[in-house]
Amino acid sequence: MNALGDVASIKRPSLHSELTDRLRDMIVEGVLTAGEKVPERALCEKLGVSRTPMREALKVLAAEGLLTLEPNRGARVRAITLEDLEEVFPLMGALEALAGELACANISNAQLTELKKAHAQMMTHYKASDMPGYFHHNQRIHELIMQAADNPTLSSMYQSLAVRVRQARYLANMSAERWQQAVEEHEEIIDALDKRDGQLLGTILKRHLMNKFATVRQWLEAQEPSDAG
Amino acid sequence: MNALGDVASIKRPSLHSELTDRLRDMIVEGVLTAGEKVPERALCEKLGVSRTPMREALKVLAAEGLLTLEPNRGARVRAITLEDLEEVFPLMGALEALAGELACANISNAQLTELKKAHAQMMTHYKASDMPGYFHHNQRIHELIMQAADNPTLSSMYQSLAVRVRQARYLANMSAERWQQAVEEHEEIIDALDKRDGQLLGTILKRHLMNKFATVRQWLEAQEPSDAG
């Protein structure tokens, strides 16, 4: 027995897991743009690692759906298409609805208080027409709901979907009307949580997301005008 | 332009992807049992590959949640606990419900016919008290619904969850009463599909799965009697 207390062990995440996170960020942030080929060696040099951990990371990201691997032809950043969004949004809706139900069943008063605080802060940014600030607290609210749902598997699945559409979500600017609608939906969300009405919250969250989808869809259709030949 | 028609290109899947599938099967089939350490080198020798592709496969399976990686301590087959099931089943329920809704919206007459055929075959095995045969067609029905939903992302997410609980699902034997109940639920499923009532089908599928969960839970609780200290 030594004299040290319960000291936190030195966490040294393996190189490949750090790389995975790093690359995921690079994709989400658009450093690696959609459709672009990922040159292994160049990336390795830039990040100062060898190809072994790099390739491990690429495999994982491909499994997550962020990359596609073409045998003997390397990795490519998966471009988000309208079809992808049509697959992903209903799924996210189902997961958010479930999160809402579980959150209502499990949420503590402290967590609810925190949620209300985040909501109030978000409203401040809304009134100041500060879109980035609004987005930040918006995201935090949804994270808190997911946290209250207390289901790590659900959370990580949701996260992996969210990553895939994040770019599109941020790039698609909301109209004033849409923004107001979103805010109203958020007030409904808080109300439902207050009442611990899981069914209701689930329905609202699903609708909330589908409205977001409509916005993103419009934006995407404007971006890539009809590939139909 | 050459004289050859649209010949299918020779597909040569990379070693690591074959390995990933192979290892996944080994875990599902119980060749690698839960909680067991995965000795890299021994596995490599047994399968005749080097450590590089093996490690890539392990990373992917860890990302899927089938393995846990302990830094510098290798991989371990993730043991299914009651807590895991309590996380996974509601999730699967939400995904199946969504699949049901989408299937009702998209299913073709041909697909519906095939589903009814599978249902009839399943019933034959039920009446013959042939549990493996029943299971086989049961699984096929759920696959056909997922297929009719026509959402690859949903399908692959569902699959990765199903893999994690497959062992438990098969090992947990149904009582005669539970079996009869399951069969009745399946008739409701076909009815709902026939009516293209997505809401109803979603509800039934969710309930169906939660009943399955109750069976599995009983079995698991019998297996690992109270770890509470």
Next chain:
DNA sequence: AATCTGAATTTTGAATTCATTATTAAGTAA
């Protein structure tokens, strides 16, 4: 000039090698 062929280069796939960390075993002291 344009297209096709084939060699040179580059890039990816996989095995091997080296370094570091964990585990085991042996030896010593209490």
Next chain:
DNA sequence: TTACTTAATAATGAATTCAAAATTCAGATT
């Protein structure tokens, strides 16, 4: 005998090396 220390062994993490496939580029032919 038991517990602790330290050396030996084995396993994992990561870089390097080798092999195979794809791409590029130069030259030849029409």
